[in-house]
Amino acid sequence: MIKIKNISKSFTGKIVLEGISGEFDKGKTNLIIGSSGTGKSVLLKCIVGLITPDEGNVFYDLRNFTEADKEIKAEIRREIGMLFQGGALFDSKNVEKNVMFPLDILTTMPYEQKIERVNFCLQRVGLENVNKKMPSEISGGMKKRVGIARAIVNNPNYLFCDEPNSGLDPQTSILIDDLIGEITHEFNITTVVVTHDMNSVMGIGEKIMFLYKGHKLWEGSSQEIMHSGVKELDDFVFSNKVMQNLKERL
Amino acid sequence: MKGFGQYMIFLGTLVVRRESFKTYYKLIIEESVQIGVKSVALVALVATFIGAVTTVQTAYNMVSPLIPKYIIAQVVREMVVLELAPTIMAIIFAGKVGSSMAGGLGTMRITEQIDALEVMGINSASYLVLPKIVASLIMYPLLVIVAGFCAILGGYLVGSIAGIISPTDFIYGLRFYFDSYAITFALIKALAFAFLISSISSFKGYYTQGGALEVGISTTAAVTSSIMAVLIADYLLAQLLYVR
Ligand SMILES: Nc1ncnc2c1ncn2[C@@H]1O[C@H](COP(=O)(O)OP(=O)(O)O)[C@@H](O)[C@H]1O
Ligand SMILES: [Mg+2]
Numbered sequence: 001m002i003k004i005k006n007i008s009k010s011f012t013g014k015i016v017l018e019g020i021s022g023e024f025d026k027g028k029t030n031l032i033i034g035s036s037g038t039g040k041s042v043l044l045k046c047i048v049g050l051i052t053p054d055e056g057n058v059f060y061d062l063r064n065f066t067e068a069d070k071e072i073k074a075e076i077r078r079e080i081g082m083l084f085q086g087g088a089l090f091d092s093k094n095v096e097k098n099v100m101f102p103l104d105i106l107t108t109m110p111y112e113q114k115i116e117r118v119n120f121c122l123q124r125v126g127l128e129n130v131n132k133k134m135p136s137e138i139s140g141g142m143k144k145r146v147g148i149a150r151a152i153v154n155n156p157n158y159l160f161c162d163e164p165n166s167g168l169d170p171q172t173s174i175l176i177d178d179l180i181g182e183i184t185h186e187f188n189i190t191t192v193v194v195t196h197d198m199n200s201v202m203g204i205g206e207k208i209m210f211l212y213k214g215h216k217l218w219e220g221s222s223q224e225i226m227h228s229g230v231k232e233l234d235d236f237v238f239s240n241k242v243m244q245n246l247k248e249r250l
Numbered sequence: 251m252k253g254f255g256q257y258m259i260f261l262g263t264l265v266v267r268r269e270s271f272k273t274y275y276k277l278i279i280e281e282s283v284q285i286g287v288k289s290v291a292l293v294a295l296v297a298t299f300i301g302a303v304t305t306v307q308t309a310y311n312m313v314s315p316l317i318p319k320y321i322i323a324q325v326v327r328e329m330v331v332l333e334l335a336p337t338i339m340a341i342i343f344a345g346k347v348g349s350s351m352a353g354g355l356g357t358m359r360i361t362e363q364i365d366a367l368e369v370m371g372i373n374s375a376s377y378l379v380l381p382k383i384v385a386s387l388i389m390y391p392l393l394v395i396v397a398g399f400c401a402i403l404g405g406y407l408v409g410s411i412a413g414i415i416s417p418t419d420f421i422y423g424l425r426f427y428f429d430s431y432a433i434t435f436a437l438i439k440a441l442a443f444a445f446l447i448s449s450i451s452s453f454k455g456y457y458t459q460g461g462a463l464e465v466g467i468s469t470t471a472a473v474t475s476s477i478m479a480v481l482i483a484d485y486l487l488a489q490l491l492y493v494r
Contacts, residue, residue, distance in 0.1 A: 045365075077369070086362065088362040105269075
């Protein structure tokens with residue numbers, strides 16, 4: 001479980017996040033949703049420590065990450081896996097080396113054990129016989145899969161995904177979403193997914209946090225999201241035609 | 251000036267919180283191959299032509315029959331060792347290696363590869379940049395030596411083929427009043443230029459913000475800033491090291 005308390009962040013006078021608190025549950029896919037530019041990525045980066053918040057604290061299972069010393073920070077980092085928007089694969093390394101990289105850096109495993117783990121993870125995300133391919137030689141959907149394999153290779157307790165299906169066709173998007181959901185349950189991970197895609201919300205959202213212009217306006221489950229009574233959230237949820245039709249039929 | 255302060259802080263972050271020596275050793279070897287081996291052909295080609303042209307130009311300008319022919323070789327030697335090999339090659343090095351460093355790091359930044367390293371707890375600046383600087387410090391002086399050799403060879407060949415100066419005169423001129431301090435001086439310059447080009451180019455690339463357009467801008471800035479720094483350093487070193 002991850003707990004955030006009163007997170008605020010501004011960039012050169014511009015307030016991007018203000019007093020965000022909340023909890024992300026273990027074994028669930030927790031979503032942070034909202035339209036573009038509302039500070040979702042900044043919040044995610046504050047949680048994983050890529051950005052230091054101006055105020056507030058992040059707790060990883062009661063360990064205060066924001067104020068932790070070097071050793072505790074390193075320990076928590078070893079338990080984090082992250083999937084970036086474009087996959088963020090190292091383009092000088094092939095697929096196998098990309099997935100193995102966290103093991104090279106964070107563990108002292110012998111090579112045989114590492115390659116076994118790499119092959120297990122690649123298989124788990126549905127990729128076989130691409131070990132020696134370079135990132136430039138594979139499709140966007142495959143890059144995301146490799147990114148997921150790299151994120152889970154070191155058995156993380158926490159998985160973060162920033163817009164996992166941006167730039168993918170609708171079918172591949174659903175496959176990637178489902179994969180994230182399955183992995184979360186299978187390995188009992190605390191997963192936090194940032195998205196603005198209503199398909200993901202309805203598909204895999206178990207616990208949802210809605211951000212609007214740097215503020216948390218609503219929190220709840222995907223069943224409750226249709227009846228939140230929050231105007232800004234309704235505007236977001238029913239911005240798309242399919243959802244509008246659905247609402248009219250209800 | 252703000253940029254200069256940032257650059258100094260950047261240099262500071264390179265040496266704190268490093269990875270294991272073994273990690274760096276492997277990265278330095280990879281970078282050395284990338285930087286050195288892949289530049290040697292271009293450097294040799296350019297240096298050979300510069301040496302040949304310098305020889306022809308020098309001969310053309312020595313019209314007085316009172317000046318012995320071997321002086322041409324002496325002039326070529328001095329120019330090549332002191333200026334052409336370390337400094338002109340630095341400009342080529344900035345164009346080829348500096349631009350690829352900035353472009354590579356800029357791309358890693360905008361595609362979040364640098365963030366991916368940071369999430370794993372790696373000091374990305376040190377992990378990515380330190381090997382590039384060390385590899386440049388090793389490979390660039392070697393490239394300068396290759397360049398000096400090729401330039402003099404170019405002069406020798408064109409001198410004898412075009413009948414400007416006989417091989418015997420050329421060799422005599424090369425050894426005429428030779429002071430080995432010139433070589434030391436050239437290598438000191440090479441080390442300074444290698445450091446400036448690799449660190450400035452990495453700095454420009456590492457702090458890229460935005461998209462593909464900005465990577466292009468960083469790459470151009472890396473080359474122009476490196477060349478400016480090399481030329482200023484060239485002047486300062488000349489002032490400093492000639493006073494003996
Ligand atoms: N490093 C930064 N410096 C300045 N402003 C930033 C930085 N990162 C993000 N922002 C600003 O913060 C706001 C929220 O950005 P972001 O979290 O990326 O939005 P999104 O919800 O689409 O992920 C945007 O207005 C963006 O311009
Ligand atoms: Mg975003």
